[in-house]
Every structure is written in C-alpha cells, then in structure tokens.
Amino acid sequence: MACCGDASGWAKVGFICIFLAFGLQSAAFLTNYWMVYNTVKDLFDIRVGLLWYTNCTSACATSTTPSSYHSLFFTLAKILEGVTIGLFFIIVVIYAFYVLADRSRTRATAKSIIILLVTSELFPIGGIVLWILQIDFPYFLAWSAGMSMIATGLAFFSMLCLIPDLKEYPYYNKMAILPVDNNFDDMQYRKYDTKKNTYVDQDKLDREPKRKPHLKDPYSMKDSFMDDEIDRKALMVTPSRPPRYDFLKQNLYPLSTKF
Known part of the structure; x- marks a missing residue:
C-alpha cells in the first residue's frame, strides 16, 4: 500500500x-x-x-x-x-x-x-x-x-x-543526525543494520566493531586510525637543534687535533 x-x-x-x-x-x-x-x-x-x-x-x-x-x-x-x-x-x-x-x-x-x-x-x-x-x-x-x-x-x-x-519492519532512529556529503547521496551509501543497531557502509570499511586488543599485539591497542596517523607524524618531526653530543663533537674535535 x-x-x-x-x-x-x-x-x-x-x-x-x-x-x-x-x-x-x-x-x-x-x-x-x-x-x-x-x-x-x-x-x-x-x-x-x-x-x-x-x-x-x-x-x-x-x-x-x-x-x-x-x-x-x-x-x-x-x-x-x-x-x-x-x-x-x-x-x-x-x-x-x-x-x-x-x-x-x-x-x-x-x-x-x-x-x-x-x-x-x-x-x-x-x-x-x-x-x-x-x-x-x-x-x-x-x-x-x-x-x-x-x-x-x-x-x-x-x-x-x-x-x-x-x-x-526496519525500525531505526529517526532523530539521529547523519553526516552529509555533497558528492553523493548519503542515504544510498549507508544502510541500517538491524542486528548491529547502527548504520554501516555498504563496502563494510567504516563503522566496523573494534577488534579486541591482544597482549602480544601492541598495535591492536590503538584506539583508531587517527591515533596511528598522529604517531606517524610525530616520528617525522625533526628536532630544532642537534643533540648535545653532536654539538660537542663538531666544536671540540677540531681543536683537539691541533695539540
């Protein structure tokens, strides 16, 4: 009807x-x-x-x-x-x-x-x-x-x-505010999973349940992809000045060769 x-x-x-x-x-x-x-x-x-x-x-x-x-x-x-x-x-x-x-x-x-x-x-x-x-x-x-x-x-x-x-009947929360992307129809991209009681992506790449952390796998203890991205960027930052031992090596070593 x-x-x-x-x-x-x-x-x-x-x-x-x-x-x-x-x-x-x-x-x-x-x-x-x-x-x-x-x-x-x-x-x-x-x-x-x-x-x-x-x-x-x-x-x-x-x-x-x-x-x-x-x-x-x-x-x-x-x-x-x-x-x-x-x-x-x-x-x-x-x-x-x-x-x-x-x-x-x-x-x-x-x-x-x-x-x-x-x-x-x-x-x-x-x-x-x-x-x-x-x-x-x-x-x-x-x-x-x-x-x-x-x-x-x-x-x-x-x-x-x-x-x-x-x-x-596929009941879902009508009051929920979904993210909107102007490049595609969000309602066609996302569908409601009645078993998980949440919205999931059709390609199953987003909103998946987190895997349980394991003691032998410290990488799995990360909270999200954003935490991993922050860690990688932190490793790429170079120090503003050389360490102390590098400074002594560059300035004192030439003087020691003169004596």
Whole structure:
C-alpha cells in the first residue's frame, strides 16, 4: 500500500480495523437494542439499551433506561462498554501517529498499541458476558450487543496486524543526525543494520566493531586510525637543534687535533 506514508500494509489495515471498531462500539453503546421483548402481534414491543429505552406497545416513546433495569450486572456492563469506547479512541489516536508520522513509528510504539489492544478487548467481552447473565425471560439478546462483539473481533485483528511489524519492519532512529556529503547521496551509501543497531557502509570499511586488543599485539591497542596517523607524524618531526653530543663533537674535535 503506497498511500499514507511508509508504514507497512499490515499496519494500515490494522488502523482501518481499529477505526471501524471504534465506530461500531460507539454505535452499540448509544443504540437501544441490547435486549428486546417482542410478541407475534406486537402486543409488546420493548427495546432496552445501555442508555435509552423505547416502548412501542401503543405509541413509540423513547426515554432513558428506567431504574428498574439497573441491576448490578446492568451497571457493570454499562461501565465496561463505556471504558471500551475510551480505550478504542486512545488507540485510534496512537495508531494514527504510528501510521502517518515516521518519527512515531518505533518498536516501542507498536508494543504499546498491542498491549492496549489486548487490554481493551477484555472490557467488552466482560460487559457482554455480564449483560447476558442479567437478561431474564421474556427478553432476549439483540443486535446492539452483536455490534459490540464485531468491534471486539476487529480490535483483535488489528492487534494481529502489528505482529509482522515487530519481526520484519526496519525500525531505526529517526532523530539521529547523519553526516552529509555533497558528492553523493548519503542515504544510498549507508544502510541500517538491524542486528548491529547502527548504520554501516555498504563496502563494510567504516563503522566496523573494534577488534579486541591482544597482549602480544601492541598495535591492536590503538584506539583508531587517527591515533596511528598522529604517531606517524610525530616520528617525522625533526628536532630544532642537534643533540648535545653532536654539538660537542663538531666544536671540540677540531681543536683537539691541533695539540
């Protein structure tokens, strides 16, 4: 997938899935078809949701859910489904930065999204289970709870889409400042080695790990090529004046031959 930056195709599919999951979970929370009570001749037509209650037995009237339905499991299911919406919204924002912003696309961000997705999936599952346990005859489960189940499945698939990124995507430090040479393209010359966690040259002549020093090889104790270059230049420097014994030899020896 060439659109939306350099993120992998799986990451983009995962972002679409979690965005749809957020929309479905919000719609499920706001609709009033969590449980219904219908008869064949529509003598009773009651729809109960987490927030709203509709009675179409004689004339349809919508109001907030009566307190007679607010059992312990009802309240817990409502809280868990509401927390799920908040977690999905946070994940959508972080996932959007991961896909669209290069500097936010790191391995730590991917791991954080996976952890949040796994945590957020536990809340709707628990809410649906509690909701089913509190349903009494003649009510039965309706499609609003089914939308929440579908949203949970999309969130789980979105989590699976990030697993290939942890293994295959070439993460690197976007904040690092690389040396620039005007004579050639630096990004083509250097490549990122995921195993060494650093930039290496293609010809493998630069940024190689230093060999371990050995006691029998004093030359290997040198820190770098620059230290060797400084040592060689120091050997090439000639003294400003001859040593003391050369000065005595040149001035006293001729006098000794006269006597």
